[in-house]
Amino acid sequence: MYFIRKLKSPKFGIELLAVIFALPALLIIMAYWGIRAAWGAIAIIEFLVVLMHLNMYFRTRNTSYLWLVAAFLMIVIFAIQISVFGMTKKDPESIPFTIATITAIFIIAFILFNKKIKWRTREILELVAMPVSETKNGFTERPLSIGKIDATPYEIKSFSLFLSKNMIAMTYRENGKTIFSLSSSYWKQNGLKRGYADESWVSFSDNGDVNVYISKNDYLLYRDTFSFDQICSNLGRLFKEFFDMYSKGEGIRILDKLNALNLNPITE
Amino acid sequence: MDFKEAARLGSYISKDYTEDLFRLLATYSSISASEAASRLDLHVKTVQDFLEAMFDLGFLDREEVYEKKRPYYRYTMKVNKIVMDLDLSPLFPSEGKNDQTSMRIREMKDSGARFTTARSDQYISNIAIWIGKGRERTERRINLSIPQGKFLFHLPFPSADFQSISSIMLKAEVDTSNTSEILDIVDALLEFRVVEQENNISSK
Numbered sequence: 001m002y003f004i005r006k007l008k009s010p011k012f013g014i015e016l017l018a019v020i021f022a023l024p025a026l027l028i029i030m031a032y033w034g035i036r037a038a039w040g041a042i043a044i045i046e047f048l049v050v051l052m053h054l055n056m057y058f059r060t061r062n063t064s065y066l067w068l069v070a071a072f073l074m075i076v077i078f079a080i081q082i083s084v085f086g087m088t089k090k091d092p093e094s095i096p097f098t099i100a101t102i103t104a105i106f107i108i109a110f111i112l113f114n115k116k117i118k119w120r121t122r123e124i125l126e127l128v129a130m131p132v133s134e135t136k137n138g139f140t141e142r143p144l145s146i147g148k149i150d151a152t153p154y155e156i157k158s159f160s161l162f163l164s165k166n167m168i169a170m171t172y173r174e175n176g177k178t179i180f181s182l183s184s185s186y187w188k189q190n191g192l193k194r195g196y197a198d199e200s201w202v203s204f205s206d207n208g209d210v211n212v213y214i215s216k217n218d219y220l221l222y223r224d225t226f227s228f229d230q231i232c233s234n235l236g237r238l239f240k241e242f243f244d245m246y247s248k249g250e251g252i253r254i255l256d257k258l259n260a261l262n263l264n265p266i267t268e
Numbered sequence: 269m270d271f272k273e274a275a276r277l278g279s280y281i282s283k284d285y286t287e288d289l290f291r292l293l294a295t296y297s298s299i300s301a302s303e304a305a306s307r308l309d310l311h312v313k314t315v316q317d318f319l320e321a322m323f324d325l326g327f328l329d330r331e332e333v334y335e336k337k338r339p340y341y342r343y344t345m346k347v348n349k350i351v352m353d354l355d356l357s358p359l360f361p362s363e364g365k366n367d368q369t370s371m372r373i374r375e376m377k378d379s380g381a382r383f384t385t386a387r388s389d390q391y392i393s394n395i396a397i398w399i400g401k402g403r404e405r406t407e408r409r410i411n412l413s414i415p416q417g418k419f420l421f422h423l424p425f426p427s428a429d430f431q432s433i434s435s436i437m438l439k440a441e442v443d444t445s446n447t448s449e450i451l452d453i454v455d456a457l458l459e460f461r462v463v464e465q466e467n468n469i470s471s472k
Contacts, residue, residue, distance in 0.1 A: 138427025140375055142383045145390060145422055145439075175387050209390055229425035 003261065006129035007122060007221050010268050015186075036083045043079035046072050055191045056117075060164045064116035071104035115265045119189050120168045121182045121200075122268050123258040125218060128234035129226055137225035143203075143213040144229070146236030149243055153206050159246050166255060168242075172196055177205040180239065184218055202239045212236040273325060274354045280321050281350075285310055289318055290345075293328065298342040300333075319343045361448040368451055369434040372466035373458075374424035381462040383420065391417030397460045408460075415446035416453045423463070430466040 022045065030038035050072045057065035078101040081087040087094055111117060151159075160171040160178050169180035170188065172195075180203070181196035183189045188199065200214045212232045219228065242254050269277070280286060288308050292299055301319055305312040322328045323343065327350060330341040375381075379397075386393040394411045412420065422440040424431050431439075437450060457463040 134427070136427035138377055138425050140383075140425050142375070142392070142421070142423070142425075143385060144425065205390075211390065227427040229428035232425070 003126070003130060005126065006132075006223060006226065007126055008223050010122070036086065039079045040083035043076050043083055046076045046079060050076060052190055052192070059170070059191045060167065061161065062117060062165050062167060064111045067107055068111060068117070071107040074100050074104040113265050115259065116167075118167055118265050119183050120166075120258050121184055121218075122221075122263055123261050124168070124182060124235070124238065125200075125221060126261055126263070127257070128231055128238055129222060131234065132226045132230045134227040134230065135225045136227040138228040139216065139219055139225075140228065141216070143211045144232040144236065146210040146212055146233065146240070148208040149204065149210055149240055151204065151208055151243065151247075155243075155247065156204050156206070159204075159243055162246055162251055163242075166251075168254070168258070169202070170196070176207075177203045177209075179203045182218070184215075184221075200235070202236060204239075204243075210236050210240060212239075269353050269355075271354070274352055276321055277325055277350075277352060280318055283318070285314070286318070289315065293343065293345040294348075298331065298344045300340055300342050302340075361451070369437070369447060370432050371454070372430035372432050373436075373454060373463050374428055374430050374466075375426045376461055376464040377426040379426075379462040381457075381460075385421070386417065390421050392420040393417055395420070395457075395462065397462060399460070410453075410456065412453065413446075413449060415442045416449060418442050419450050419453070 026038050026041055029041050050069050053065045053068045053072065056062070057069065078097050081093070081097055087097065089098075156178050160169075160173075160180065163169045163180055164171050170183050172179040172181060179196055179201050181188075182200045182202075184199055185193070187193035188195075198215055198217065200218045201212075203209075203211045203213075205211075212235045214228070214232055214235065219231070222231075245251060245253050285308060289304060292304050292307060296303075301316040302312050304310075304319070305315040308315070319328065319330075319341075323330050327345070327347050329344045329346050331344070332339050333342050381398075382396040383392045384394050384396070385391070391414055392412055394409055396407050396409045398405050399408050400406055418440040419436060419442050422436050424436070433450065433454060437444070437447070442450065454463060458465060
């Protein structure tokens with residue numbers, strides 16, 4: 001779908017920076033202590049990634065993270081084989097290990113390029129700004145009350161599970177309401193930090209009240225000072241629309257709507 | 269008695285020497301400030317101020333007396349009972365004030381106010397406003413009643429259309445019996461430039 005982008009171009013992600021810094025570090029380790037030490041460092045790094053993905057599975061219940069855990073564990077085992085046991089390409093076990101590692105890399109690539117673990121924050125922010133053309137600014141730190149939805153607590157719980165599984169929002173439950181937080185920061189997107197402070201959110205109370213809050217950081221992601229009240233209203237309406245779709249068993253249409261924007265799965 | 273007179277009376281009645289001074293005034297046919305001060309071992313200015321205040325409030329009579337070179341006043345008790353009758357009815361909002369609910373308002377752009385939402389419900393618990401400029405800026409926090417908090421929760425955003433106070437109250441499910449406190453907080457926020465009124469915008 002072609003549309004006019006309302007968000008600024010994304011900045012370099014921390015993952016890219018981590019790779020940029022990790023590569024020279026690995027080269028230095030290899031230069032000083034040899035190739036096996038470098039593979040040992042890779043094993044340690046990838047094991048930390050395994051733990052991170054495992055944490056994210058428990059936070060979101062997205063099964064793609066379990067696939068990533070398995071894939072990265074394979075890479076860890078491969079790295080340990082080279083580092084600790086000195087496996088070379090002449091060893092007979094190197095062939096199955098190599099095939100398994102290549103398979104693991106394909107699994108990782110498939111999950112990444114199919115946006116299975118991509119947070120949809122930018123898609124949501126683009127969608128809510130799409131119909132807005134006025135630039136009256138009007139930022140405020142108050143939440144906006146959108147109205148009510150007709151939903152039982154069970155339906156809201158089921159909906160929240162759907163949203164977290166599909167990386168649309170991280171959900172929190174407190175004081176008789178469910179908060180759907182649009183994760184923007186790297187630390188929260190990767191489960192390294194909890195809470196929805198300083199993030200945009202939509203809340204559904206057990207009474208059906210819908211409130212919306214857009215953080216200053218997310219508002220500043222827009223290229224222009226789009227009318228803040230319209231952005232907030234649209235965000236609330238979008239989540240109400242998502243809930244309606246999900247209630248009718250058309251949850252897949254939510255993902256279709258987000259995927260239709262065709263944002264870059266890696267950089268956005 | 270109005271608030272100022274009541275405050276003046278209250279400030280003197282609360283002193284620990286008041287009863288002794290009144291006892292002297294009841295005992296003596298007339299007494300001067302210096303006589304009373306020396307009798308009670310108080311500073312003459314203290315007694316002077318007290319006697320003048322009681323005269324202004326109508327509880328004492330005074331007579332100018334000439335002795336030696338300088339004239340002075342002698343005070344006589346005029347009443348044997350003091351009743352503080354303070355009429356609060358002027359403080360109650362008039363019917364005309366409640367008609368202000370047709371005023372159309374919204375939050376002012378870049379007001380700098382920080383609204384704190386109550387965790388458990390849909391209302392604002394307090395507002396923090398920055399007052400002053402530069403290094404003399406201070407933060408003023410206003411704690412809100414629940415009707416006020418509900419009202420402000422539904423206050424239109426700075427870029428939204430103006431809405432009348434009555435329609436905001438309806439949306440916020442605030443009872444009309446709370447109108448006077450809603451108008452009070454709106455007046456305060458207009459003064460602090462957190463809220464703007466539609467008429468003020470169109471006149472610019």
